[in-house]
Amino acid sequence: MAERPSALLRARDLTVVLGGVTVLDRLSLEILPGLRTIVLGANGAGKSVTLRALHGLIPPASGTIDWQGDRTPRQAMVFQRPVMLRRSALANVEYGLAVNGIDGDPRRRRAREAIAKVGLEAIAHRPARVLSGGEQQRLALARAWALEPDILFLDEPTASLDPGAAGEVERIVAAIAAEGTRIVMTTHNLGQARRLADEIVFIHQGRVAEQTPADRFFAEPQSQHARHFLKGELPWN
Amino acid sequence: MFEIFASLGLALDLMANGDSAFVRVVAISLELSLAAAVLGSAIGLPLGALVAIGRFPGRRSLIVSLNALLGLPSVVVGLVVYLMLSRAGPLGTWGLLFTPGAIVIAQTVLVIPIVAALARQVVEDSWNEYAEQLRSLGVGTGRAVRTLLWDTRFSLLTVALAGFGRAASEVGAVMIVGGNIDGVTRVMTTAIALETSKGDLPLALALGIVLILVVLAVNAGAYAIREWSAKHHG
Ligand SMILES: Nc1ncnc2c1ncn2[C@@H]1O[C@H](COP(=O)(O)OP(=O)(O)O)[C@@H](O)[C@H]1O
Numbered sequence: 001m002a003e004r005p006s007a008l009l010r011a012r013d014l015t016v017v018l019g020g021v022t023v024l025d026r027l028s029l030e031i032l033p034g035l036r037t038i039v040l041g042a043n044g045a046g047k048s049v050t051l052r053a054l055h056g057l058i059p060p061a062s063g064t065i066d067w068q069g070d071r072t073p074r075q076a077m078v079f080q081r082p083v084m085l086r087r088s089a090l091a092n093v094e095y096g097l098a099v100n101g102i103d104g105d106p107r108r109r110r111a112r113e114a115i116a117k118v119g120l121e122a123i124a125h126r127p128a129r130v131l132s133g134g135e136q137q138r139l140a141l142a143r144a145w146a147l148e149p150d151i152l153f154l155d156e157p158t159a160s161l162d163p164g165a166a167g168e169v170e171r172i173v174a175a176i177a178a179e180g181t182r183i184v185m186t187t188h189n190l191g192q193a194r195r196l197a198d199e200i201v202f203i204h205q206g207r208v209a210e211q212t213p214a215d216r217f218f219a220e221p222q223s224q225h226a227r228h229f230l231k232g233e234l235p236w237n
Numbered sequence: 238m239f240e241i242f243a244s245l246g247l248a249l250d251l252m253a254n255g256d257s258a259f260v261r262v263v264a265i266s267l268e269l270s271l272a273a274a275v276l277g278s279a280i281g282l283p284l285g286a287l288v289a290i291g292r293f294p295g296r297r298s299l300i301v302s303l304n305a306l307l308g309l310p311s312v313v314v315g316l317v318v319y320l321m322l323s324r325a326g327p328l329g330t331w332g333l334l335f336t337p338g339a340i341v342i343a344q345t346v347l348v349i350p351i352v353a354a355l356a357r358q359v360v361e362d363s364w365n366e367y368a369e370q371l372r373s374l375g376v377g378t379g380r381a382v383r384t385l386l387w388d389t390r391f392s393l394l395t396v397a398l399a400g401f402g403r404a405a406s407e408v409g410a411v412m413i414v415g416g417n418i419d420g421v422t423r424v425m426t427t428a429i430a431l432e433t434s435k436g437d438l439p440l441a442l443a444l445g446i447v448l449i450l451v452v453l454a455v456n457a458g459a460y461a462i463r464e465w466s467a468k469h470h471g
């Protein structure tokens with residue numbers, strides 16, 4: 001508590017072992033309120049596992065995850081491949097709300113608002129699983145957004161989308177952040193990282209190599225690994 | 238060769254004229270198989286879903302039992318049901334032996350493992366896809382089961398159809414527990430066996446054709462459901 005009492009989330013020495021392999025190796029990181037964090041790193045560095053561990057989907061072998069305050073904040077996660085239930089787009093958003101104990105009129109209202117905010121009103125009643133990849137990802141964002149989470153994890157939400165759909169997703173992520181939701185997102189797209197990031201967390205072999213304000217990271221990465229990574233990933237798009 | 242064609246002609250005659258013995262057998266057969274498919278699905282579908290995503294003591298032995306039941310010759314199932322229902326058996330007081338009820342019980346026992354095995358596969362596949370998303374949303378086990386059953390509803394309907402097909406084409410167990418009594422427990426398969434042994438080929442053939450049509454219809458129905466749901470629900 002003494003050091004940085006304002007951290008929304010503080011992970012200390014997280015170690016995650018999957019299939020006998022140490023995937024996260026005493027990873028520590030702090031998420032301060034109000035920023036948009038982009039997690040970068042090479043393939044297999046442990047970005048996805050980090051997000052899933054922070055979100056509570058993977059129990060760490062050791063280490064701690066502490067949330068600010070006495071209540072666990074509302075969190076949501078959007079995956080690379082959206083998982084839609086076999087029902088209408090609107091019903092998918094309502095499902096997330098129902099699971100979280102929101103019923104009746106408020107549920108319908110919030111679901112409709114979220115659908116509208118991602119620009120899917122026109123197809124709200126279409127079966128979710130026959131929508132295009134881009135529409136499904138926007139729907140996944142609406143489902144998460146409707147929950148009004150304090151923090152939203154996104155794992156390469158645009159990786160399987162064409163540039164147009166990716167741009168839409170980017171715009172929505174920025175809008176969610178603007179409403180006060182903390183964003184922690186991974187991406188392979190450095191252009192996207194530059195547009196969205198306030199700060200960069202760079203992961204190398206299951207550890208945080210650096211956590212740096214975005215401007216500074218792209219101008220002058222602090223770690224050797226990030227320097228190599230940025231060189232290898234040029235040109236930016 | 239000529240005899241086969243002659244029999245075939247007579248068989249088509251029976252079908253076209255709605256011969257009463259023929260219609261009676263078909264009606265009894267479909268009715269009992271439908272009952273067994275409904276009962277077997279009511280038990281087998283949740284059982285399959287439970288085995289697919291539940292983690293509970295006894296799960297392994299349940300899987301082994303279901304698999305064993307799947308491989309059991311149906312006459313043996315018939316024999317066991319016969320022993321249970323016979324006057325001296327534990328369920329003898331029900332007085333069900335040689336009644337349609339006995340047939341439904343035997344068919345249900347045969348339908349359950351098939352429906353459970355197919356349902357388990359369907360639900361497990363879907364669970365692999367949904368698990369992280371549902372946990373992320375905060376869904377508990379009870380709601381997860383309900384969500385999966387609903388989301389796989391079209392596939393599960395085809396599973397139930399497969400159960401119906403299994404029940405309708407069953408012969409050994411049905412013969413043993415039903416006794417092949419005309420107008421009561423004589424179904425298509427047992428009638429075919431009897432009429433063939435008596436040399437009455439036209440009736441046997443007519444029933445055989447209906448049975449083939451039923452099996453075809455079941456498969457066509459399952460195919461249509463899959464196509465339609467893939468197109469309209471993804
Ligand atoms: N379920 C699993 N079992 C075993 N190893 C895994 C599992 N999931 C991920 N890993 C391994 O963990 C490492 C980090 O994975 P991941 O976090 O997905 O990487 P990325 O940074 O590309 O998102 C990889 O080497 C991957 O092979």
Ligand SMILES: [Mg+2]
Nearest residue numbers: 047048049156
């Ligand atoms: Mg990844």
